[in-house]
Amino acid sequence: MSTLHTVNKSPFERSAFISALNHLGPGDALLMIEDGVVGARKASAFAGLLEKTAKNFSVYVLGPDLAARGMAEKDVIQGARLVDYGGFVDLVTEHDRTQAWL
Amino acid sequence: MDAYVLDSHTYEHDEEGYLKNLADWNKELAQLIAKDEKIELTPEHWEVVNFLRDYYEEYQVAPAIRILVKAMKKTFGPEKGDQKYLYQLFPYGPAKQACKIAGLPKPTGCV
Amino acid sequence: MADVKPPEIASNIKKKLMYVNRKAPYGTIYALESLEVVLISAAFEQDVSLAFLDDGVYQLMKGQNTSGIGMKNFSPTFKALGDYEIKKLYVEKESLDERGLKPDDLMEISYEDEDEGFAKKPSVRIVNRSELTQIMAQQDVLLNF
16 A cells, blocks of 8 residues: 655745655655655755655656756655656556645 | 615615625615616525625624525524525525625625 | 446445545635535535645634624634534544644534434544555545645
């Protein structure tokens, strides 16, 4: 019984990102989409926290949203995996429910 | 602009006849709205209308029919807290029609 | 696609639905929209609960007075939720603490227990973050506002 948590707001602007991290349960996964992808940037203020999270939970970033903001896989923290839209759909089906933090 | 006219005063309403301003309501206006709805207001009608106004005053929401029935039952007993009874008084939907006459917005969830 | 069945509308299986509220009232439309959706969806008779965390806890503050900002004070409507069979309002303790708030700062919201002679029981339940995380994990659907 696991949950996919999506975050679509930048952690620099809203608390949704931190709230999502605070409410991850066993087996849950985190997927950053839209402006949420800026939270996955290497060496950013949130990188340490996210790297720690990635040790215990699966962390994903939506590739097209990352690319749209001038970033690529090399720019995101270690432990985060890129997915495309098909991968997004797979993640939704692999989990029991989705919680969209906004 | 759609409006009720009473004693040369105008009271704006929406396209379905619900008053735009809650504060506009008075008993004469209620009579006028009821007439538009083809309802002759009896003491039993007034009981429901006043009950709805009190409910709105307390909770700031017009109750859906199911909730109205339950709340009426609690206050007036099972005879009046009854869907059939309320439909006899307000044939086109107690919550909808009675709310309109009571000067309240359309109940949330009524389409 | 001929064998696709329509969804079972008349299903007797109640789903566990939680509305997760994270925004203060009035500054944005989220809080009011959430409450309206809750009232409308009550007609579907599901197992509904509400969670208040982060700035969402401000939605339940006592003594809200909106007369100066020209907006409707919808906080009394939370007290009608018992009539709508919504009896579980979870408030996250950490969110209160972070904001310098105490359970006493929140409105008293109750429901009447039909099984116990309509005894009034509190709807608001203060839970800590890990408890709330567990309760969320038991839901069928989570709707965030």
